[in-house]
Amino acid sequence: MTALVSLEGIARTYRSGATAVVAVRPLTATVTAGDRIAITGPSGSGKSTLLHLMAGLERPSAGGVAWPGLRTAGRVPGPGEVGLVFQGPSLLPPLTAAENVALPLVIAGVALAAARARAEQAMVEVGVADIAGQLPEELSGGQAQRVAIARVVAARPRLVLADEPTGQLDHATGAHVLDVLLAAADAIDAAVVLTTHDPAVADRLTSRWTMRDGRCHLPDRPAEGRDGTDQGAVVGAGRTAASKEDLA
Numbered sequence: 001m002t003a004l005v006s007l008e009g010i011a012r013t014y015r016s017g018a019t020a021v022v023a024v025r026p027l028t029a030t031v032t033a034g035d036r037i038a039i040t041g042p043s044g045s046g047k048s049t050l051l052h053l054m055a056g057l058e059r060p061s062a063g064g065v066a067w068p069g070l071r072t073a074g075r076v077p078g079p080g081e082v083g084l085v086f087q088g089p090s091l092l093p094p095l096t097a098a099e100n101v102a103l104p105l106v107i108a109g110v111a112l113a114a115a116r117a118r119a120e121q122a123m124v125e126v127g128v129a130d131i132a133g134q135l136p137e138e139l140s141g142g143q144a145q146r147v148a149i150a151r152v153v154a155a156r157p158r159l160v161l162a163d164e165p166t167g168q169l170d171h172a173t174g175a176h177v178l179d180v181l182l183a184a185a186d187a188i189d190a191a192v193v194l195t196t197h198d199p200a201v202a203d204r205l206t207s208r209w210t211m212r213d214g215r216c217h218l219p220d221r222p223a224e225g226r227d228g229t230d231q232g233a234v235v236g237a238g239r240t241a242a243s244k245e246d247l248a
């Protein structure tokens, strides 16, 4: 199966003068269609950096990242190919929820009327149509995250990357937002990779990558995929799925 993201020996070191922080140590791995991956690990272990490398938001200091299964294959993917959900507020304050959902489509060249229609449909699908006219400051944290998910859904990406999407929400609200995110990904047939500290969140995904001091341990993949095709082994790491203790 074609990889949506292919990481070939990628590493990321931040340098400031004589100081170097190794955020991600060399990693070779793939994300393929249908994947539901939780990247877990302690604070500072490199989760966000790895997600940013997958999104093309950061360049690796070594190795290469490619998106062979996406239309943009060699280039950094846009919102129609990779959807991003962040931990904190990501909606533009002067725009209504619906305008926030439509904006990336307009920027991508979709005509205004069509962008509005797609935004409206996405908000219905995600269950936030009733707050379409509200400003971000009028929304709860959970509502704002659901609008951010609608913004992703409207673009219909093949891959959703979410950085601690429930990190600022209470447990019940976070669980609901995760339900919405996973259902939305199912509906648009997108793979999901998210970072989380929360074992309950990680348990909801089918695969767990565990980070410690920049090193990412991958679970062993079965040779046969869900649809019977050979997904190939993931090269470059570790051991089978981590235990909850690894999340401490």
Ligand SMILES: Nc1ncnc2c1ncn2[C@@H]1O[C@H](COP(=O)(O)OP(=O)(O)OP(=O)(O)O)[C@@H](O)[C@H]1O
Pocket (backbone or CB within 6 Å): 014, 015, 021, 022, 023, 041, 042, 043, 044, 045, 046, 047, 048, 049, 050
């Ligand atoms: N822009 C940057 N400049 C310098 N150092 C950075 C930068 N971004 C991250 N780091 C460092 O890289 C390491 C990994 O950071 P990263 O944010 O990826 O970890 P994390 O596991 O996502 O942490 P958290 O769970 O707290 O968000 C940390 O030591 C961090 O201080």
